[in-house]
Amino acid sequence: MLSRESSATLLAAVTAFIYREARYQDEHQYEAWEALWTDDGVYWVPANGADIDPEKEMSIIYDNRSRIALRVRQLMTGKHFTQSPQSRLRRLVSNIELLDEQPGGDIAVGSNSMIFESSLRDDTIWAARNEYRLRHVDGELRMAYKKVTLVNNEKAIYTLSFLV
Amino acid sequence: MNVMSRASQWGDLIRPDRVHGSLYSDPAIFEAELQNIWYRTWVYVGHESEVPNANDYVVKSIGPQSVIMTRDEQGQINLLLNRCSHRGNQVCSYDKGNARSFTCPFHSWTFANDGRLVGYAFPDGYEGQDKSQLALGRVTRMESYRGFVFGSFAAEGPTLKEHLGGAAETIDRLVRASPEGEVEVTAGFLKHRVKANWKFILENECDGYHPAFVHSSIFGVADSAIGKLYGGASTALTRDYGNGHTEIDLRPEFRKRGVPMSWFGTTAERLPDYTARMQAAYGESQAREIMIDGSPHVMIFPNLFIAEIQMFVIQPLAVDDSVQHVTALQFKGAPDLNRRLRQQTMGSVGPAGFLLADDSEMYERCHRGVLARNPEWIFLGRGEKREHADEAGFTVGHVTDEVPSRGIWRHYRQLMEAR
Numbered sequence: 001m002l003s004r005e006s007s008a009t010l011l012a013a014v015t016a017f018i019y020r021e022a023r024y025q026d027e028h029q030y031e032a033w034e035a036l037w038t039d040d041g042v043y044w045v046p047a048n049g050a051d052i053d054p055e056k057e058m059s060i061i062y063d064n065r066s067r068i069a070l071r072v073r074q075l076m077t078g079k080h081f082t083q084s085p086q087s088r089l090r091r092l093v094s095n096i097e098l099l100d101e102q103p104g105g106d107i108a109v110g111s112n113s114m115i116f117e118s119s120l121r122d123d124t125i126w127a128a129r130n131e132y133r134l135r136h137v138d139g140e141l142r143m144a145y146k147k148v149t150l151v152n153n154e155k156a157i158y159t160l161s162f163l164v
Numbered sequence: 165m166n167v168m169s170r171a172s173q174w175g176d177l178i179r180p181d182r183v184h185g186s187l188y189s190d191p192a193i194f195e196a197e198l199q200n201i202w203y204r205t206w207v208y209v210g211h212e213s214e215v216p217n218a219n220d221y222v223v224k225s226i227g228p229q230s231v232i233m234t235r236d237e238q239g240q241i242n243l244l245l246n247r248c249s250h251r252g253n254q255v256c257s258y259d260k261g262n263a264r265s266f267t268c269p270f271h272s273w274t275f276a277n278d279g280r281l282v283g284y285a286f287p288d289g290y291e292g293q294d295k296s297q298l299a300l301g302r303v304t305r306m307e308s309y310r311g312f313v314f315g316s317f318a319a320e321g322p323t324l325k326e327h328l329g330g331a332a333e334t335i336d337r338l339v340r341a342s343p344e345g346e347v348e349v350t351a352g353f354l355k356h357r358v359k360a361n362w363k364f365i366l367e368n369e370c371d372g373y374h375p376a377f378v379h380s381s382i383f384g385v386a387d388s389a390i391g392k393l394y395g396g397a398s399t400a401l402t403r404d405y406g407n408g409h410t411e412i413d414l415r416p417e418f419r420k421r422g423v424p425m426s427w428f429g430t431t432a433e434r435l436p437d438y439t440a441r442m443q444a445a446y447g448e449s450q451a452r453e454i455m456i457d458g459s460p461h462v463m464i465f466p467n468l469f470i471a472e473i474q475m476f477v478i479q480p481l482a483v484d485d486s487v488q489h490v491t492a493l494q495f496k497g498a499p500d501l502n503r504r505l506r507q508q509t510m511g512s513v514g515p516a517g518f519l520l521a522d523d524s525e526m527y528e529r530c531h532r533g534v535l536a537r538n539p540e541w542i543f544l545g546r547g548e549k550r551e552h553a554d555e556a557g558f559t560v561g562h563v564t565d566e567v568p569s570r571g572i573w574r575h576y577r578q579l580m581e582a583r
Contacts, residue, residue, distance in 0.1 A: 058353065082524070161521040
């Protein structure tokens, strides 16, 4: 257990990290966002609920670190037409909580987000539960795991080609 | 616009090398399509492997219709309509499960999973009522081919085998890539919604002209060999099987390479378990042929698209609202291959897929585009002068030619003109 003071300090650092990630995503700072990941990062957006086994069932996104890099590289080409022109985005992130510490010392964090996307198709509102495992690497927080459970992931959803 | 008064005028809208833009955007035409295509012809509904055990069910669709596919206690598959025979309430609210019966939450009418009404609350109010007259509605005809279950709302018409015609062979080719000769649909579906007419999706599935451009972003960064299959120098073919079924036949390119599993971007050595099982099942020489040729790329009209390793099911909801249901195909008896099929599928398709996000962007931009008043027509003349018949008599063209679109529209016109 962390002391009350160190818990508050950690929560402040985690919150700053998550706000920064949100800003990189909203502003399409792809490389800065990619640099937030650890070398073993996993980026997971399940489909059909929160509890599917991504090794057996289809997820909207289930990227290992090299696929995260591929996703960023595709966005960087400028020819990923679904993001050319780029969606205009602003997201609110709230309900940031430190959850149980993970084995190996990763910091488990939960948050909620609501994202307003304006694209050529229309304006779309997305809402999600986010679960992170963060880790200190060389004194900086990094993401080792991010799971984004869209509230409406059991339904048919429009193209989701920005970084969620 | 009155579609009925225009019923004899489909030829004005559908010409050999062009079709009118209103075919994609007119709500009255969409309603006519529901009646003449979706509620008449054979439509793919689900796969037998999705309901492996007695009393399993999955909720599927035929266009906007919700269809419950059940396996009853006798092991028979049923296609039931999700509508209580009492007051119309939906009797099933879950995507899948295992249930002997469905009880309507409104007045507690209960239906067996073969559709029979087996009970209602306070039965003394229904004295003398013949329950057999109050079963759940069903899709009028049901047939399956190699595990793929199709339904038709027409009491009479071609059999499924007649409907599939020459395209049945592509499904044979698909299941042959399994050492047990079966595919399974067990990986769950992504549901990708697009604000576009369903025919933009249908026509794109065997459009070999677009990949070099729409998908250049991912082909470039992934160092993919797929782009070359769709280049000007490719020997791959487009094919029109008739009845609206179309194919991109990549086998000429894969045979030139002559490397087993090259079609999947890998080698037999990297899939030792699969290779051994294929050799045991088919013998070394035939296994080699199958593993060189790969799995087909075929669009079964109007809604089943087999894209080598994935299956898409197209669902139209409104003239400008469609859903692509997509999953990784799983080859029975090939666990090492199946894991990679799932991983590759998740990367490529669905709302965040490297490929399908861009395809879907094109569908939506095309839909907005055809609302413009001029030039009114969609031009589909590519390769018209160089198309020809293959050995079996099916029309084929260069992989980038619009043979598939022309074939789709020829069949579409026949269906829309039929009474």
